[in-house]
Amino acid sequence: MNTVQPAVAVAVVCVATALFGVYGLRPGRATSDFYVASRAVTPLQNASAIGGEYLSAASFLGIAGLVLAYGADMLWYGVGYTAGYLVLLAFVAAPMRRSGAYTVPDFAEARLQSRRVRQLASVLVVLIGWLYLLPQLQGAGLTLRTVTGAPLWVGPVAVAAVVMTTVASGGMRSVTAVQAFQYWLKLTALAVPVIFLLLAWRADGAPWPDADAPPRFRDTTTVTVHQAVDVRVEDPVRVTVHGRLDGERLDGERVRIGPGVHAIGAETRVRFPAGADVPHPVDEEPVDGLNWTRPLSGTEHPGYGTYSLLIATLLGTMGLPHVIVRFYTNPDGPAARRTTWTVLWLLAAFYLLPPLYGALGRLYTPELLMTGRTDATLLLLPDRLLGGGPGAAVLGTLLTAGAFAAFLSTASGLTMSVAGVLGQELERRRARRVTAPPGKAADARAEVRATVLRLRLAGVAAAAVPCVASLVVVERPVADVVGLAFAVAASSFCPLLLLGIWWRGLTPQGAAAGLLTGGGAALATVAATMFGVQLGGWPGALLARPAAWTVPLAFAVMVGVSWATRRSVPSGTAHALLRLHAPESLNLPRRPGRSAG
Amino acid sequence: MAGDRGISAPRSGTRKGGAASGRAARAGSRKNGARKGGTPGDGAQEDGRNDSRESARNGGRDGSQRTAQSGSRVPHGRAPQTTAPPEPPEPPPRVTVAHPRTLAARSSQPLPGSRALVADDLGRQTPLGDVYLRSLMRTQLRLAALVVGALGAVLGVLPVLLATVPSVRDSTLAGVPVPWLVIGVAVHPVILALAWVYQRQARKNEAEFADLVERS
Structure with a gap:
């Protein structure tokens, strides 16, 4: 593959994003500008920005990769990501906007009048944000290596650098403009190539990989193995190897590899003949074509996995820090609803496309099952299907640009909201130490400058930590890790928001207990998965897809403890609920001195 | 609805x-x-x-x-x-x-x-205002629960239905298996329809509430 064009595309997207971020915003210097674009963004613009921010590496690369590997069940990812917005629309969108706070911790404090719940929520925002940032950065590394051969660390560092520049210089308004643009870039980047790919597929006789057989190479295929892997071969096959095979240095010799386990060294190229079965990593036998095609048969405990995934995505969307903060950029509650309605259209349009790439990938890039890098499906398809002409190069470049737009937009949105929460906590800590007298004009200006500086520092910290982590932690499919972030959000913030908005009986103790239990349990499973704990059977399923048990657990604890401590329902509950639910058109008189800020 | x-x-x-x-x-x-x-x-x-x-x-x-x-x-x-x-x-x-x-x-x-007496009641949180607020919250929550419940019913039944009914599981349309078309394409219009119902009805509820509060 030509490596210059994609590299240029990546550079253009990065530089354009950074420039937009730095110069897109001049007047925004107040704290509220930094956070939420002064709440004056139109619904379509805001919806595009939400779409741009929400469609991360998991949606752009990850779904296609999972579909390639596991088949029909993975289609539920796209449905869950979209339907999560419907749940958000129904239960949260308008009240959230009316709450008038900037972040979930703000909401928690206004609703429950408890600093402790606020701090707990802040910690969770930061952890969920980092967990979600991790696969974005790893995806960037994988993409850059796939298309240009650069080392794995280049991608994460590039994305983190651009994001820090954007966030530190402009804040949310410039981020809004960039992300609105990036939604349309991502949609174009998926929609245009797929037309040509489908035409090529039809010209190839429109095959469907449903035979009761393991995946096979359709053509003579050269597989580049970057990381050493042990593969199992079922039928003997003659291959040409450049690199190390079973500890032996080979340089273009044709060898016959028999049935059994073979070790392929790092940076080895293996050329397989057409029609050969794709060897698979030792512990990961790929599903055969029939089970791949049929729903509820691609994985272990597929029923539990599917429902747990749906619960995580449906209920987790409302708890994602970068999604929630977007609602504060709407002028009022009804506008927040209109925005969500538009977002649903944008998401539905987008999620039609990734499964097509996944299915085509099953046919034309099955070797990814052998290397385990299924997230690269999208990037390899144009070359494979269109045969490496200039057209394929253009489409590949477009896909690479789209992928980078996905990394950058999601990463900047997440960094922004994590930075916002970190900055607020820093500010509070400082404010508690120094109780400054009510300032003069010069003091106020200095104060604003200090605040913005703190936010910038927080922005750097917010991006730097996951960047370092992405180089250390075990790499897993992008969509899997993002699914875990959804599960954590669903088992912590979802109960907090739903009960906080709709139930009068929620107490600070109940909220804290629920956040600790639900969020803690989900985070523990995440940590176990991240550090490579492998369990088979039911424990493995419960660990890999925790939402189905952690979400009910969190709800039960939150309601139970609130009920047990029902004497300490905060006194401002009625007022807070009035603020959340009364339409803005009423112009209700506010009780003096009891603003929920 | x-x-x-x-x-x-x-x-x-x-x-x-x-x-x-x-x-x-x-x-x-x-x-x-x-x-x-x-x-x-x-x-x-x-x-x-x-x-x-x-x-x-x-x-x-x-x-x-x-x-x-x-x-x-x-x-x-x-x-x-x-x-x-x-x-x-x-x-x-x-x-x-x-x-x-x-x-x-x-x-x-x-x-x-x-005029705006009830609004005043609401703002001051008198028992009367509280009753109005409760009634608004109940209406909105019922609507939200109905819409999300419908979504839950669709998403809850579909996986099992698509996997267990052989005539659905194994049939194809234009070369593509029907379950793929249902999950990948047909679910989205259902979600959009539910969102449309919700958003229209929620706006109506709020308008009615505002109307009520301002007229009484």
């Missing part, structure tokens, strides 16, 4: 009664606030009891105690219990005698000073 279930309006028997009770309840709450030095009460329930007790006492003085009990116009039977002490016998309350048409004509325009 939920169109016929609008805001349950706490309606008063006569306009006058409504206005009078609103004012009396407010007077009570104002006293309350003054006595407590502006601190919030320990919850609407307690506030409510105080209010009604005081307004009952007010009523005893100005001779309109029957309408002054805010409980008499509170719907859903959630009225705060009146614990007023037994009172001396009263002359029967004065009743306006008028043709229904005259009453109707009068009620179409608010009495002077009665």
Whole structure:
């Protein structure tokens, strides 16, 4: 593959994003500008920005990769990501906007009048944000290596650098403009190539990989193995190897590899003949074509996995820090609803496309099952299907640009909201130490400058930590890790928001207990998965897809403890609920001195 | 779908009664606030009891105690219990005698000073305002639960249905298996339709609520 064009595309997207971020915003210097674009963004613009921010590496690369590997069940990812917005629309969108706070911790404090719940929520925002940032950065590394051969660390560092520049210089308004643009870039980047790919597929006789057989190479295929892997071969096959095979240095010799386990060294190229079965990593036998095609048969405990995934995505969307903060950029509650309605259209349009790439990938890039890098499906398809002409190069470049737009937009949105929460906590800590007298004009200006500086520092910290982590932690499919972030959000913030908005009986103790239990349990499973704990059977399923048990657990604890401590329902509950639910058109008189800020 | 279930309006028997009770309840709450030095009460329930007790006492003085009990116009039977002490016998309350048409004509325009009374009740969180808020929340929550419940039903049934009914599982349309088309394409219009229903109905509920609050 030509490596210059994609590299240029990546550079253009990065530089354009950074420039937009730095110069897109001049007047925004107040704290509220930094956070939420002064709440004056139109619904379509805001919806595009939400779409741009929400469609991360998991949606752009990850779904296609999972579909390639596991088949029909993975289609539920796209449905869950979209339907999560419907749940958000129904239960949260308008009240959230009316709450008038900037972040979930703000909401928690206004609703429950408890600093402790606020701090707990802040910690969770930061952890969920980092967990979600991790696969974005790893995806960037994988993409850059796939298309240009650069080392794995280049991608994460590039994305983190651009994001820090954007966030530190402009804040949310410039981020809004960039992300609105990036939604349309991502949609174009998926929609245009797929037309040509489908035409090529039809010209190839429109095959469907449903035979009761393991995946096979359709053509003579050269597989580049970057990381050493042990593969199992079922039928003997003659291959040409450049690199190390079973500890032996080979340089273009044709060898016959028999049935059994073979070790392929790092940076080895293996050329397989057409029609050969794709060897698979030792512990990961790929599903055969029939089970791949049929729903509820691609994985272990597929029923539990599917429902747990749906619960995580449906209920987790409302708890994602970068999604929630977007609602504060709407002028009022009804506008927040209109925005969500538009977002649903944008998401539905987008999620039609990734499964097509996944299915085509099953046919034309099955070797990814052998290397385990299924997230690269999208990037390899144009070359494979269109045969490496200039057209394929253009489409590949477009896909690479789209992928980078996905990394950058999601990463900047997440960094922004994590930075916002970190900055607020820093500010509070400082404010508690120094109780400054009510300032003069010069003091106020200095104060604003200090605040913005703190936010910038927080922005750097917010991006730097996951960047370092992405180089250390075990790499897993992008969509899997993002699914875990959804599960954590669903088992912590979802109960907090739903009960906080709709139930009068929620107490600070109940909220804290629920956040600790639900969020803690989900985070523990995440940590176990991240550090490579492998369990088979039911424990493995419960660990890999925790939402189905952690979400009910969190709800039960939150309601139970609130009920047990029902004497300490905060006194401002009625007022807070009035603020959340009364339409803005009423112009209700506010009780003096009891603003929920 | 939920169109016929609008805001349950706490309606008063006569306009006058409504206005009078609103004012009396407010007077009570104002006293309350003054006595407590502006601190919030320990919850609407307690506030409510105080209010009604005081307004009952007010009523005893100005001779309109029957309408002054805010409980008499509170719907859903959630009225705060009146614990007023037994009172001396009263002359029967004065009743306006008028043709229904005259009453109707009068009620179409608010009495002077009665505009945004409920809004005021809401803002001050009198028991009456609380009842209005509860009724709005219940309506909106019912709508949201209905929409999300429908979504849950669709998403809950589909995986099992697609995997277990052989005629669905194994059939193809234009070379693509039907389950793929259902999950990948057909679910999205359902989600959009539900969102449309929700967003229209929620706006209607809020408009009705605002209308109600401003008219009463």
